[in-house]
Amino acid sequence: MPSNAGTTRLVIVESPAKAKTISGYLGPGYVVEASFGHVRDLPRNAADVPAKYKGEPWARLGVDVDNGFHALYVVSPDRKQQISKLVKLAKEVDEIFLATDEDREGEAIAWHLVETLKPKVPVKRMVFHEITKPAIQAAVANPREIDRDLVDAQEARRILDRLYGYEVSPVLWKKVMPKLSAGRVQSVATRIVVERERQRMAFRTAEYWDILATLAVAKPGEGPRTFNATLVALGGDRIATGKDFEPTTGRVRAGAGVVHLDEGGARGLAARLADQPFTVTRVEEKPYRRRPYAPFITSTLQQEAARKLRFSSQQTMRTAQRLYENGYITYMRTDSVNLSETAIAAARRQIVELYGERSVPPEPRRYTGKVKNAQEAHEAIRPAGDNFRTPGEVAKELSAEEFKLYELIWRRTIASQMTDAVGSSVSVRIRAVSSAQEEADFGATGKTITDPGFLRAYVESSDDENAEAEDAERRLPTLVKDQPLTADELAAQGHHTQPPSRYTEASLVKALEELGIGRPSTYASIMQTIQDRGYVVKRGQAMIPSFLAFAVIGLMERHYPRLIDYDFTASMENELDEIAGGDHAAVDFLTSFYFGSTNGTGDQAIAHAGGLKKLVTENLSEIDARSVNSIPLFTDDEGREVVVRVGRYGPYLQRALPGSVAGSASVAGSTSASGEGEGEEGGSQGDRAPIPEGLAPDELTPEKVHELFLGGGGERKLGDDPSTGEPIVLKSGRFGPYVASGERKSSLLRSQTPDSLTLEQALQLLRLPRLIGVAPDGVEVFANNGRYGPYVKRGDEFRSLDSEDKMFTVTLDEALALLAAPKTRQRRAAAPPLREMGNDPLTEKPLVIKDGRFGPYVTDGEFNASLRRGQTPEELTLEQASEMLAEKRAKGPAPKKKAAKKAAPAKKTTAAKKTTAAKKTTAAKATAAKKAPAKKAAPKKATSTPNE
Secondary structure (H helix, E strand, O other): OOOOOOOOOEEEEEHHHHHHHHHOOOOEEEEEEEEOOEEEEEEOOOHOHHOOOOOOOOOOOOOOOOOEEOOOOOEEEHHHHHHHHHHHHHHHOOEEEEEOOHHHHHHHHHHHHHHOOOOOOOOEOOOOOEEEHHHHHHHHHOOOOOOOOHHHHHHHHHHHHHHHHHHHHHHHHHOOOOOOOOOOHHHHHHHHHHHHHHHHOOOOOOEEEEEEEEEEEOOOOOOEEEEEEEEEOOOOOOOOOOHEOOOEEEEEOOOOOOOOHHHHHHHHHHHOOOOEEEEEEEEEEEEEEEEOOOOOOOHHHHHHHHHHOOHHHHHHHHHHHHHOOOOEOOOOOOOOOOOOOOHHHHHHHHHHHOOHHHHHHOOOOOOOOOOOOOOEEEEEEEEEEOOOOOOHHHHHHHOOOHHHHHHHHHHHHHHHOOOOEEEEEEEEEEEEEEEOOEEEEEEEEEEEEEHHHHHHHHOOOOOOOOOOOOOOOOOOOOOOOOOEEEEEEEEEEEEEEEOOOOOOOOHHHHHHHHHOOOOOHHHHHHHHHHHOOOOOOEEEEEEEEEEHEEEEHHHHHOOOHHHHOOHHHHHHHHHHHHHHOOOOOOHHHHHHHOOOOOOOOOOOHHHHOOOHHHHHOHHHOOOHHEEEHHEEEEEEOOEEEOOOOEEOOEEEEEEEOOHHHHHHOOOOOOOOOOHHOOOOOOOOOEEEEOOOOOHHHHOOOHHHHEEEEOOOOOOOOOEEEEOOOOOEEEEEEEEEEEEEOOOOOEEOOOOOOOOOOOHHHHHHHHHHEEEEOOOOOOOOOEEEOOOEEEEEOOOOOEEEEEOHHHHHOOOOOOHHHHHHHOOOOOOOOOOOOOEEEOOOOOOOOOEEEEEEEEEEEOOOOOOEEEOOOOOOOOOOHHHHHHHHHHHHHOOHHHHHHHOOOOOOOOOHHHHHHHHHHHHHHHHHHHHHHEEEEEOOOOOOOOOOOOOO
């Protein structure tokens, strides 16, 4: 687009990638340069505060709270060189266009640029929601002024977060651990994760049974001959299912009025129903219709990318940023589900081309968002341009990550303008009378999709692994009332209630959105912050709170409950939205929140408490450090309270001595962090045991705690190794008990228990693998214990032993005889699968999780995929399993390995020589260890300032 003759314009954007793309759409006379994001901010630490302000009482905050909350902004050190370049360019042009993102953050960056550059030429605000040539030319032709209401809202948010972080974080430093951080949104997000883990810790499983009947029709018409039905009622009373049990007791809920079948009851009833006639008592058929999903907003994009692509929130937003800056999608930080008229027209044209006229509804679809205060003037996330490019058209231009995300966005956008999925659903009730005259009612449901509509393009995933996909069909035979049926099979089925699933990044973002907490631009940073601070760790996709998070949230709940209240946090977001709309003044809001004035718009509960400043200073002496750093678990069989202590060097278990209470406070009003003073180092409060790294809070069951204590102290010395002089210690790790001596370790055998293990047994374990002797050809023969039990080994030849004791007694002749015998072809009965998952949505093959030599894996009978590190069989979803196997299929069968060349026979090495060498090595290591200075455990890296 040519500029006015002789006029030079400077266009400032945030990133170099964005600058490169935009510069290609502008003609001569335009200089496009990047600011590299924010150019200035509140001081990060004392070193950033200019000398003339260092003596001011408010300097540590960077906000003059006594003078209208005036913010002290400083240019970031890593932006000074770029600012100098922009100042120079501003003096050489006739006009400046500020083309930062079209949201509050982008508006604030534009304002900060004006305040920093102080240009002498006209400045205009240039906005667009996609980086395409028409959009950029339209933005240049229709500039506007900087929206001061949006700037005020962003500045109020920044100051609010600074006040919250800088006033509350020091409380955590004093009472829990140095260098921790609190944040207006991060603390609430952490609380949500902690509350879910508490529910899992309190959960008590229950067992319940029902009967699965395979029923057959005598003369099949349309549909299959057989189908499955589940027992739903007995004698008119409903059969108990998982929802009927109290999660904290495992007992049936009071007044549930259900029949709770146990294994004996279910098997007995199945036997009494055998050979009895079954009759259809009710058939209800209803039309099925499913409308398409709305186009993506920021939160739903993060959720679906996590479910389908296994992207983290940060990964999704980084990838979306690249797609936006290079002109492939519209702006990715939005809470609006609107599509422009040109986008709707583009989608409808493409649907006709790809799926035919029947797939386009008569009228365009328009969506209304559920997000409070959504910016409806903005657009949803969609492919950029007036003519969408298909994934196939952009495949060669994008990285693998970018292609996957673009395809997801394209499919969702196209599907949003397609016809409904329609079909029919049927519900059937069947009755049989047992030989004992019991009326048993069975139920079955079916679904048939006659026109998939939008499901041709897109099927949304679910956080519930047991939820059925929208495009899944369950076909039943054509059934009518009073139709007789026969039972081919009646199988009693046992079930266990499951604790509530842990949050994933996707489900946590969804929870925050539903609560009205946070905004599209903040979700990814929240997910990252709570992990960076050590409050949450990820195991696979599951988010697990640390014990440190329990201590921090416990303190906040007891002493500052309003600061982590969901409604309060959401109300602050609403008030910031009102400031953005020009309906309220930022100063009044901040005054009410910080000082407690009730004249403004701030929260009245905080205001009446005297404001944040008074709240965190006056109640500090009431907070008992030992109490907030103690997390009660349970009382053991001997009446001793067991708690987790959050100490300076990590969490540990403590069990009260008789007559004392492990969780009792040390000194009322203690101000020491991590419970120092009486208790942290004193050791007068009872037994202690370290908690292995990686152990989740809900895994601290009474059985696991008993194992960790091992009779006291967390580890037990069994004696000394007579051959090396080193102590032999019994310990417990995440994967169970083991013995250790020096650098040698060995897990206990299946027949051994920690409480009864003797020094002699430990010595035997530490001598594994045991050298039995040397075969006539000079190859050593060993006995050892493996994943599948005890065995003997010579070179690459293995044979199983029939008992664990044989590892320590088998002779060389016996071992050679075993090894000389041919391998038995008779395989032991296959172990039952760890879990049956249902049919693969891609191939319809049944998927199961099995336990293999190298750990659990998912299989469809043809392809296998090992579970990734951190994934558990219980938490793996059907969607994830399907994707893992799809990746395996795409790679094809593994290439056959070439036969290795036969190694030359090993030289003879006597057992005596080997033992002598081992002693020398151990002695040398011990000497080196004595000479070397002891290494201190490195403290966890902490930030120098609280996170706001």
